[in-house]
Amino acid sequence: MPGRGEAMKGAGDVEKALDYTQRWVETLYRCGKEAAAAKMDLKAAMAHTRKSMDPVFGNVFIYEHCLPFDVSRAFDEASGIKTPRVWTAERDKEMWAALQA
Numbered sequence: 001m002p003g004r005g006e007a008m009k010g011a012g013d014v015e016k017a018l019d020y021t022q023r024w025v026e027t028l029y030r031c032g033k034e035a036a037a038a039k040m041d042l043k044a045a046m047a048h049t050r051k052s053m054d055p056v057f058g059n060v061f062i063y064e065h066c067l068p069f070d071v072s073r074a075f076d077e078a079s080g081i082k083t084p085r086v087w088t089a090e091r092d093k094e095m096w097a098a099l100q101a
Contacts, residue, residue, distance in 0.1 A: 005061070027052050032074030042098040045075045068099055 008014045031052055035045035049071050057063055072095055073084060085091065 024053075024057060027056070028070055028074045029078065032071065032078035035075055036078040036080075042072060042075060042095065043101060046071050046099055049074075068095060 008017045028049065031049040032045065035048050038044075038048075040048060046068065049067070053067065069087075076085065
């Protein structure tokens with residue numbers, strides 16, 4: 001993604017970046033599916049996701065900032081919401097309240 005690190009140069013670097021991104025998305029969505037299947041709330045889904053994501057991705061720049069939004073979206077999709085919900089200031093407050101409850 002532009003602005004999120006060095007530019008990938010050469011097929012090897014590009015393949016490495018694609019593999020990394022695929023691992024991120026697959027891990028995130030697997031955790032979202034597990035949380036939805038277990039009928040977890042968003043706070044529990046976040047804790048569940050962290051168990052898999054933190055050890056691998058926890059040192060990524062802006063990880064802490066992005067993870068709540070990523071988990072929320074993965075959890076929505078795994079719960080059957082196919083069209084992403086519009087992100088509003090109200091939804092932002094609701095998410096943070098759910099995570100800090």
